[in-house]
Amino acid sequence: MVYHKTVMKCPIHKDKDLKTAIFYNTEIDYCPQGLGVWFEKGEFRIAKDGKQKNLDWLDVDLWKEKTKFQISEEEKQCPACEVPMYELSYNDSDIKVDICNVCEGVWLDRGEFKKIIGYLREKSSKKVMNEYVNSLLEETAEVFSGPESLEDEVSDVITVAGLLSHKLSAKFPTLANIISDLPRS
Numbered sequence: 001m002v003y004h005k006t007v008m009k010c011p012i013h014k015d016k017d018l019k020t021a022i023f024y025n026t027e028i029d030y031c032p033q034g035l036g037v038w039f040e041k042g043e044f045r046i047a048k049d050g051k052q053k054n055l056d057w058l059d060v061d062l063w064k065e066k067t068k069f070q071i072s073e074e075e076k077q078c079p080a081c082e083v084p085m086y087e088l089s090y091n092d093s094d095i096k097v098d099i100c101n102v103c104e105g106v107w108l109d110r111g112e113f114k115k116i117i118g119y120l121r122e123k124s125s126k127k128v129m130n131e132y133v134n135s136l137l138e139e140t141a142e143v144f145s146g147p148e149s150l151e152d153e154v155s156d157v158i159t160v161a162g163l164l165s166h167k168l169s170a171k172f173p174t175l176a177n178i179i180s181d182l183p184r185s
Ligand SMILES: [Zn+2]
Pocket: 010, 011, 012, 013, 016, 031, 032, 033, 034, 035, 036
């Protein structure tokens, strides 16, 4: 993305400016109050820089079948575009992710990290998952800069960023089609 964003507001705490944290030279924006995180499209370089060679564990059921998506329009607005976002959920998981159909950005409430990680732990090999997280943590200690409150969740954040990079981006054309078929309010 070439354009430079102005200050963005939290979709939940509308008077709060989002702040910036850095993971592997990748900038993410988060709400200092609720610790929700905003990912712009293309902000997932961490998964592509060769440090994460074994991403096979990501190939669990999450978001695999396009008929299992549920999408609904919602109140929250995209911090970048200021249009309503869409809430995405999947099948038997209670994970909810907010996506913008214009800029393809993704908003995650703080609790969604835990849910996604829990879902992955349940569906994938625990051993592979733990090895993955541990190897990331060794590197992450040096590259993270941000508030301690967010650092507590750093393994979750980077794991989920990797997941989104590989799954959600690939699914975006499907999601856009579902959104375009939704009844207009
Ligand atoms: Zn907030």
